[in-house]
Amino acid sequence: MKVTIRIWDLPIRLFHWSLVLAVAAAYITATLGGNLMDWHGRIGAFILGLLVFRLIWGVIGSSPARLGHFFPTPPKLLAYLQGRWHGIGHNPLGALAVLALLADLSVLVGTGLFASDDIAFTGPLHKLVDDDALNDKLSGLHAQAFNLLLVLVLLHISAIAFYGVIKKNNLLVPMLTGNKTVPKALAATVTGGGPLRCITAVIVSGVVVWSVWGGVEIIKPVASAPATLTTPSF
């Protein structure tokens, strides 16, 4: 007997598709450059917020969204590879891919905070690092993390296509509708989440992003005195 369950709650789906759009927009703005770089920075801030939200939702969200639920421990991975794993949500191999994507995105956003394009754009934390060589390295890592992201996204899409075509398991539609038909034995386990927790997670994520942007002014404020008072007038 099979039943339809809410496998992906609304916050997870919004997170997923917002992330897709935001990463695409970040890529486009970085490629075009010029004044769009400021938008690249704002989109980066949004992605940071999404990642923080995902981390929080990985603890308080509905059970398939929780890191503890899908964390790919070696026994789970072994069971999956031997065909003994039965569960809902990310399978252990898919969970590895999810964690790799999240980890790489964290590196991407983390280095972006310190990066500079050596033209007229710097991440909000750029000035915290005085070492030029380290700055260059962080900017370089930012570019490399994006290349890795392309590989991981390609793998992600290929895997979904493989599951859809070969294994006749449609993973795309549930990420759109949230619903998936599963054997009844597995269905009762979706708990947690809810609007109140979601609002809390959004607020906390917003505060984190705001602190990263505004906090640097407290740690290392911009000299606000007019240049003419402290330097010669030539």
Place this chain on the structure above:
Amino acid sequence: MKTKLALAVMLATATSAALAGPIEEQIRFRQSAYSFLGWNTGKIKKQVVDHPETFNKDYVAAAANAIAATANSGLGELYGVGTDQGIGWKASRLKPEFFQKKDEVTTVANAFNEAANELAKVAATGDINAIKTQFGKLGETCKGCHDLIRIKE
């Protein structure tokens, strides 16, 4: 005949070296020039984009003029053969392909010079919105070179 040719080559090499200096010196001047450009783009960014309430027409025009003057100073002379390998203030990030991509490099370099000249012109009018637009276009031309011939760390 061979001796004469060798002498001529030696003389030409010596002359070009005297004009632009040895490799390390070319790289140092180059890095200094771009660092100076960065100081000036930073000034414009601050007053035109980040804090338009602090906009000072003369301050921004001075920065734009400095950028145009640097762009027009003949920077190409600092890209002698072998300057992809030396150390100036720090190791050069010039890609070796620079020397095979002369036409493309000329295109992006000219685009930068034109954008810089235009920015100086627009800055003289004091129209902050027009300056912001042209400043963005200048940034795109900087990126043109960075993407083409600059090593990503």
